[in-house]
Amino acid sequence: MRKTLLLLVPVLLLGACSWGITLDDAAKNVRTAWSGDVSSCRELGKVTVSVMDRVGPVDRNDIKVRDELEVLARNEAAKMHADTIKPLAEPADGSQPWGAYQCGATAVPPAAGRHPVPASKGDAQTFPIKSG
Template sequence: MINKLLVTLSLSSLLFLSACSWVQPLPGAYKVALMELSDVKDCERLGTTTTSALDKVGLYERDAAAITEDLVLLAKNEAVNMRGDTIVALSGVQNGRMEFAIYRCLK
């Protein structure tokens, strides 16, 4: 009975951790907008960044939404570092990586 409980708790913990985000936002990161390419025509392009996050924890694959959330937040952090206020996804998630363009739209 105790062994079954330990196995269940261990598996539950791993599944819970596989959905968690470990990225810490920089001050101002949540103010950075995620936009479409058609929305940034009048903005200044500052550069690009490629973000990466763990797609597996041990033998378990992380939740796709959690991976995407981490990648977007990493790109927003980089936008803050570059004094940008907008990011645009240039690719989808591939092997835990994603590419973004960084823009300054507010003047």
């Protein structure tokens, strides 16, 4: 029993890691248009990003995987001089395709139920809501 526990603890701890994925300075100005209309924007291309969604037999937290995919997509879009990204499909096996767009001053309407983030503020942060 003790051996099993000693083998399982490192796997669980690794599953909680963020893998060192951080938002680049240039990517802080890249917006995410979750379901907004990007038809008035210029399409710059497509990026497909991927992260580990499993550590051994353990699935990583879906929200963390999605957050990391968005951060990587914003980083890649910034390298393309894009200012907006939009997911093209749901994540599958730790991979997700994103469209990269240059919208300039054109505001991308927010998705229903989401509050817009002012384009001039690059310092927005999100925090998890704890139930209980």
